Amino acid sequence: MTSPSVAPTMEPLSARIPSDLYLWLAQLQVDGAATNSDKLRVLLAELKRQHDGTLDYVAAHAWARGLLSRIHENLVRAESRLGRQSEVLNLLLDHLTSMLALVVSQAPRQDEEITAFEDALVRRSFALCETLLRQGATPQAAAFDPAVVRRHAGETIEMLRQLQVLKGTRDV
Helix, strand or coil: CCCCCCCCCCCCCCCCCCHHHHHHHHHCCECCECCHHHHHHHHHHHHHHHHHCCCCHHHHHHHHHHHCHHHHHHHHHHHHHHCCCCHHHHHHHHHHHHHHHHHHCCCCCCHHHHHHHHHHHHHHHHHHHHHHHHHHHCCCCCCCCCCHHHHHCHHHHHHHHHHHHHHHHCCC
8 A cells, every 4th residue: 555645656457348338438427537547547446435435424425416416317307398396306315315425424433433323314314204294294295296295104194193192191
């Protein structure tokens, strides 16, 4: 392993890949990479950061956003074509991106780190639940299918009612 002050040497890499992968790589847009060699360097460096668990939350968020970019683009096309927007779907994708970034950026090893990770993930999960419940509380959710949230919220709402009954008899 080289020290941070010494620039790593460049080593040649030769590989035979199927033509469909080659065409995909040639057409792939990678920030900061114009040639296939540049793209491989960038993609391998990203893979190494993921493998080593060295992505911080901001970098992991950018990575997760990149993973979901195609669905975002398709969603924008659908919204344009249909002339309406799905706030529900956009909020779900935002929460999913953030949750994925949180998970990818964490490598808890010590007890305090594990409990902080658990707390952050549960907090993010409840934020998602609150978002969906807020949409369900409106007469029609801002979604492509206005009934989608209410259709799937029944068991959760029943559990909230049971929790409220329990809370009335003792602290929960």
